[in-house]
Amino acid sequence: MENHIHSTWARTFECRPRLFYQPKTMDDLVELVHSARSAGASLTVVGSGHSPSDIAMAPTTGWLVNLDRLCAVVSTFPATAQKTTEYSDVRVEAGIRVYQLNAALAFRGLALQNLGSISEQSIAGLISTGTHGSSSFHGPLAQQVVDLTLLTAAGDFRTVSPTTDPDLFKAALLSLGKLGIITHVTLRTIPAFNIHSVQEIIDFDRLLADWRTVWTTKEYVRVWWFPYSRKCVLWRAEKSTLPLSNPRSSFYGTWLGRTLYEAMLWFAVNIFPPSMPAVERFVFSRQYGSTQTYDTPGASVDEAVQGSVEGLNMDCLFKQYVNEWAVPMRDGVEILTQVDKLVSEAASKHDYYVHAPIEVRVSNCSVPPENDIPDSPFAIIRANSGIGAIPGNYCRSLLEYAPRVDYPSPGEPITVDNLTLYINATMYRPFGRDPPIGKWYSEFEAVMAQYGGRPHWAKNFIGPAGALNAKDEAKRKKKDGQMVGIAGVFAEWYGEDGQKFKKIREKLDPDMLFVGGREWAERNGLI
Numbered sequence: 001m002e003n004h005i006h007s008t009w010a011r012t013f014e015c016r017p018r019l020f021y022q023p024k025t026m027d028d029l030v031e032l033v034h035s036a037r038s039a040g041a042s043l044t045v046v047g048s049g050h051s052p053s054d055i056a057m058a059p060t061t062g063w064l065v066n067l068d069r070l071c072a073v074v075s076t077f078p079a080t081a082q083k084t085t086e087y088s089d090v091r092v093e094a095g096i097r098v099y100q101l102n103a104a105l106a107f108r109g110l111a112l113q114n115l116g117s118i119s120e121q122s123i124a125g126l127i128s129t130g131t132h133g134s135s136s137f138h139g140p141l142a143q144q145v146v147d148l149t150l151l152t153a154a155g156d157f158r159t160v161s162p163t164t165d166p167d168l169f170k171a172a173l174l175s176l177g178k179l180g181i182i183t184h185v186t187l188r189t190i191p192a193f194n195i196h197s198v199q200e201i202i203d204f205d206r207l208l209a210d211w212r213t214v215w216t217t218k219e220y221v222r223v224w225w226f227p228y229s230r231k232c233v234l235w236r237a238e239k240s241t242l243p244l245s246n247p248r249s250s251f252y253g254t255w256l257g258r259t260l261y262e263a264m265l266w267f268a269v270n271i272f273p274p275s276m277p278a279v280e281r282f283v284f285s286r287q288y289g290s291t292q293t294y295d296t297p298g299a300s301v302d303e304a305v306q307g308s309v310e311g312l313n314m315d316c317l318f319k320q321y322v323n324e325w326a327v328p329m330r331d332g333v334e335i336l337t338q339v340d341k342l343v344s345e346a347a348s349k350h351d352y353y354v355h356a357p358i359e360v361r362v363s364n365c366s367v368p369p370e371n372d373i374p375d376s377p378f379a380i381i382r383a384n385s386g387i388g389a390i391p392g393n394y395c396r397s398l399l400e401y402a403p404r405v406d407y408p409s410p411g412e413p414i415t416v417d418n419l420t421l422y423i424n425a426t427m428y429r430p431f432g433r434d435p436p437i438g439k440w441y442s443e444f445e446a447v448m449a450q451y452g453g454r455p456h457w458a459k460n461f462i463g464p465a466g467a468l469n470a471k472d473e474a475k476r477k478k479k480d481g482q483m484v485g486i487a488g489v490f491a492e493w494y495g496e497d498g499q500k501f502k503k504i505r506e507k508l509d510p511d512m513l514f515v516g517g518r519e520w521a522e523r524n525g526l527i
């Protein structure tokens with residue numbers, strides 16, 4: 001198709017590729033790879049466009065391919081064949097959206113073990129960017145991958161697993177679309193489950209006081225931080241057989257509440273920025289009340305029992321910019337204290353204002369030493385806690401952005417020392433209007449980098465200052481918050497694993513067929 005315009009879900013970036021394809025068969029896809037090579041065109045692969053950045057933008061001379069029509073469930077390995085009823089491996093075509101997969105699994109009495117905030121993504125896009133949920137007992141969502149198939153620039157299918165080709169598997173587990181086209185994925189799924197969640201309001205200072213224990217109290221834990229209210233929402237959930245029950249009604253879940261919220265944000269962004277803290281406080285009080293309910297006898301808490309998808313997904317509200325970094329959980333108190341200081345000082349100087357919530361989440365990205373991989377998928381993580389992941393693999397992807405932390409010793413409980421903290425600075429675009437993000441994001445990133453943090457690959461990070469030459473820097477400054485990228489620090493931050501990824505990439509794709517979005521790849525040190 002010609003004249004196709006592709007844009008991100010948040011309408012933050014768009015591109016006009018020379019040609020756009022949605023192949024219906026794997027043979028068509030292979031033919032497309034050969035045709036693009038013969039034509040000397042680049043081939044960018046895009047999923048649902050939910051990455052907030054320009055990571056999947058194709059140049060005007062390039063071709064863009066999307067796998068929405070390659071979305072079948074290929075096979076389900078019956079529990080008996082796997083000699084267990086605790087999990088089932090399911091092979092799918094990689095264009096399947098997570099919501100389609102959720103439905104197909106539910107039909108078979110199965111479910112994904114963990115999810116991120118939404119289910120719009122394609123499974124390939126989710127894997128390729130290091131998407132995560134929020135649990136101390138689960139890794140990034142790619143932990144559920146048992147094997148995957150990559151269509152290479154040569155037009156060959158390569159099915160890789162931790163045993164068949166460990167290096168290529170670790171590269172393909174977070175490949176940013178730059179290695180080839182993921183065509184199939186086998187996922188380790190478990191019997192469908194419901195979750196019982198309890199949502200409490202906790203004072204910011206109390207959260208910091210309980211930091212070392214709160215993250216491991218339930219299988220799924222997430223925090224939304226409202227800095228101007230000095231409060232957080234603490235959401236904790238576990239698998240449950242209790243009867244289903246709905247969560248409490250939501251102020252911004254209604255058309256009126258939601259529109260009012262967006263209108264107030266618009267006013268604060270465009271007319272009177274100093275009103276932002278009051279807007280955030282008002283919305284917080286409508287949505288959640290104004291008192292701490294955590295550890296408060298007699299306080300009414302918000303409980304629900306929902307299917308895993310409804311419970312784990314959430315309402316992400318409006319179109320947005322998102323800048324999220326992974327840092328060591330053990331440094332969380334210091335990091336949040338520093339960010340809190342930034343936010344309040346900026347507001348008192350009328351320098352910039354942030355939007356709420358700042359999402360604060362967790363994963364267990366630690367992996368066992370290579371010679372210590374358990375024979376059984378019932379991992380140490382699970383044995384310790386009685387809950388958590390049945391991993392499809394125990395690999396750390398070469399481009400894993402979570403800092404390295406220790407794997408828990410056998411028999412020892414998981415602690416903050418084994419965990420990754422994700423801090424997600426979302427800035428809404430009320431009615432399509434861009435808020436100022438540059439100064440906030442630069443200061444936020446300086447704190448994250450100070451603690452060895454690295455940005456989530458899919459998001460709107462800027463990157464360390466000073467990485468560009470004067471001409472490019474001048475160009476960049478024309479757009480507030482534009483990405484500088486991490487090319488200047490890639491070697492330092494990704495070390496040997498990063499170099500290995502680049503070598504594998506160059507070998508598989510010497511003519512850079514899959515580096516259509518060349519600018520993004522260059523800015524970030526991948527080529």
Ligand SMILES: Cc1cc2nc3c(=O)[nH]c(=O)nc-3n(C[C@H](O)[C@H](O)[C@H](O)COP(=O)(O)OP(=O)(O)OC[C@H]3O[C@@H](n4cnc5c(N)ncnc54)[C@H](O)[C@@H]3O)c2cc1C
Pocket residue numbers: 009044045046047048049050051052055056067094095115116117118120121122123124125126127128129130131132133175176177178180181182183316456458
């Ligand atoms: C509202 C919202 C909520 C989100 N929630 C979370 C969250 O909870 N946790 C989290 O970590 N992230 C979250 N994200 C980010 C999102 O999960 C990732 O950006 C994900 O990559 C989006 O998948 P996609 O299918 O839209 O991929 P796209 O954004 O279209 O593409 C992403 C990357 O995947 C590559 N790719 C796509 N398909 C293939 C393929 N078949 N083969 C090889 N490469 C491919 C692309 O080339 C590109 O590099 C959220 C984003 C939004 C907008």
Ligand SMILES: O=C1O[C@H](CO)C(O)=C1O
Pocket residue numbers: 052117316320322324359424426
């Ligand atoms: O990128 C993301 O957007 C939402 C926040 O609104 C979320 O959870 C992400 O991750």
